[in-house]
Amino acid sequence: MLFERIVGHNAPKRMLSRVLETGRPFHSYLFWGPEGVGKKFLALHFAQALACPNKLDGCGCSSCKQAEFGVHPDLHLILPEGESIKIGGARTMIEVSTLNPISSPWVVNIVDEADRLTPEAANSLLKLLEEPPSTVVNILITSRPHFLPPTILSRCLPVSFGFLSQKEILRELSEKKVEDAEVISRVASGRMGDALYWARPENWKRRGKYLGTGLQLASGNVSLSASDALLKEKEKRAVTDFLKVLLSLWRDLALLSAGVKEIANIDQEKNLLSLSGERAAEDWVKGCFQIEEVLELSYTTVNMSMLIVSLLISLGQRKTRERSEPFAT
């Protein structure tokens, strides 16, 4: 069976299997969809199967083994150097594409995080993506397709990836015998990467701590010492993790106050139910947008301490609803 080890993504898997059956791959693919759902994983397996004489991924033949260890001569993975993929990287890709494949029928180029291509690099790939030598298959991977120039998008066949369903994650977690699998599978919001991250006990413990701060905040107690403690934490992802926990909390509260019961943090259902009535749905939703905004910024190189403090203060306040303003972030 093809792609056995990949969870979910049935539509792309089915499509790619058909392609392997017919042996007629398109020359340039764009794998796009949310971060951390397994796009690159599937791309690597697809490449492996293209190179394999048995048309399988991981059949144990020498080609498959080479691919697994990342030393297959016909599979090229192009990654960002630092913040971007520069024209040098693109030129190397063009060069290797002009050569005949060495041990397989195809030369496969996989560009990960293609949205990080500099404009120069992206443009220099246009010709290769449009009319490559007949033995070349390009796979561009991105979670932010809108950052690629339309000329690139138009030359690639888009393969869209979605989130995994909660059930798929739950099944995988239960197989791995993870504690709290049910809650984790909901909190992971469709990302296998996040689920496995939270499944580690030390991370899950931190989530408990953040949850406490979040609940305090929701009931109107702003504690700035929490933000100090957060910024002092050694864990690099602490701030992002905290914001993600906060966002899922606020979103649950918004859903509850709009009358929807299917929440993510089901272990906190009682607390959340009693809290949700304290503010209008509008308030919770606005909070979500604020958190999301700060969360986006946390991926850039902004000084987070001010942002976090102002976010906490703003979230802690219950807004009065004197006059409804235009709803925008």
Added chain:
Amino acid sequence: MNYISLYRKWRSQNFDEVLGQEHVTRTLKNAVAKGRIAHAYLFAGPRGTGKTSTARILAKALNCQNGPTADPCLKCRNCEHIKEGTSLDVLEIDAASNRGIDEIRELRERVRFAPVEGRYKVYIIDEVHMLTPEAFNALLKTLEEPPEHVVFILCTTEPQKLPPTILSRCQRFDFRRIPFPLLKERFAQIVEAEGGKIEDGALDMVVQAASGSFRDGESILEQLLAYTGGEITANDARELLGLTEDEWLEKLILAFLDGNYREIFEVIDTLISLGRDPRNISRDIIQFLRQLLAVSVGNPPSTWPERAEKLRVIASQTSTPAILSLLEPLAGLEWQMRSAVEPRYLLEMNLIFSSYRLQERIAGLRPPTAQPATKAQVVSEVKEALKESVPVQEGSDLKISLEEKGVLKETVSPLKRPLAFLEEINLDKLKEYWPSVLEKVKQKSVPTYILLSKGSLTDFLDGQIILTFDRAFSFHKNMVEKGENRLLIEEAIEETLGVKYALKCLLGNGESGESAEEIKNHPLVKQTLDLFEGIITEIKEE
């Protein structure tokens, strides 16, 4: 293994095959036929509209052994070579990867040599906007006065990035997006020629996804053919394109209009579990709403028949302003989702909230004539509300104090399908709502209310609400028109009707004022006439 993708196989080979660009091809054909060949052309336009193809056709037209001719034979050695990309006289340069000054210098060196097999040396410089400024400037002289046997064709998707000195040296042709019907026809031909079959609905989806670009559409067709083995159904197309099924969209929009948050959430949840990307979902929702808007203002939808039918049904149940007020908060959604860390949450929150706002607006539009709630209900509600602020004495004068506060006039009756009240507003409707506008104004400011109450609503023209004041109340009219009062009133109108209308005040019309006779007989007028021994020549209105 020597498989060639559809869009390369089906590249237009002569001017007549180029889709939807008659304004370009006709000019070029005439130019070739009359021998008026410019030495530099600029082809600009969106991706996949035929720029590179046309450039190659022009090269063939110029170098064909039976030419120069507007209809290259496609059979002679030169045509063949150009088609295969092996011609020595047609040089296709990818400016994006050869963008430096050195490459341009090399080009200038070679320009001087005469063509080998054909009449002209044709330089096709693709993606020309990526040249560096130095490279552009190095090209200027050559571009302006090249040797007689040289034709430059510059192609670009972004002409605005070219320096004006380049633009002014070229004959410019702008390529347009290819219209839907043309694309549809061509795609149908291609599928047939490739030995496949395609459902009409699937074809529509492909055309829609191609959005005017030939290449985009053919890539999709190609993969559909490989995916299905030849028989393409609407479901295949939907799956490959990651489109949301119409049934789900319909459900979502109805839940949207009804303010059924739970259903909104459930639909999104199901779609996400099916592996759909939230950005695809938001794109489809917005597209659907846009088409719904088009239908509701009376435009025929350009989409597949089943959807068109659905759109008509939904449009008949709702109204244009309702659709607009759903679309409005979603306008920024697609943009927001681009960089979102949690696009799913963002989508949920936005949809639920956009629906919430619509409900809020509808609630503000409940007509004052509806069934009033029972007194007991209102009394208990108001007691609750007043508990904190005003101590209310049980029994006694409660009713009067409530009426004074304008509370009893409020209604509590829920409306079955409240959207009906978002219908187009006309004078009658306006008159119906006017009391509640007055009430709103009164709540905001009593003085303004008193001023306004002297005017009467007489007309509704071009989005202007026209108030007429009796001549005796010209002071009131002037005050109402003044900045703060006017703003306050217009605000109240917007809050009540959900739409912004301007206010226009008129002084009582001609007849209702004092008649000319009355003015003549006025003691003051008489006295003035006597004093100055004057006569009345004209009576002017103030």
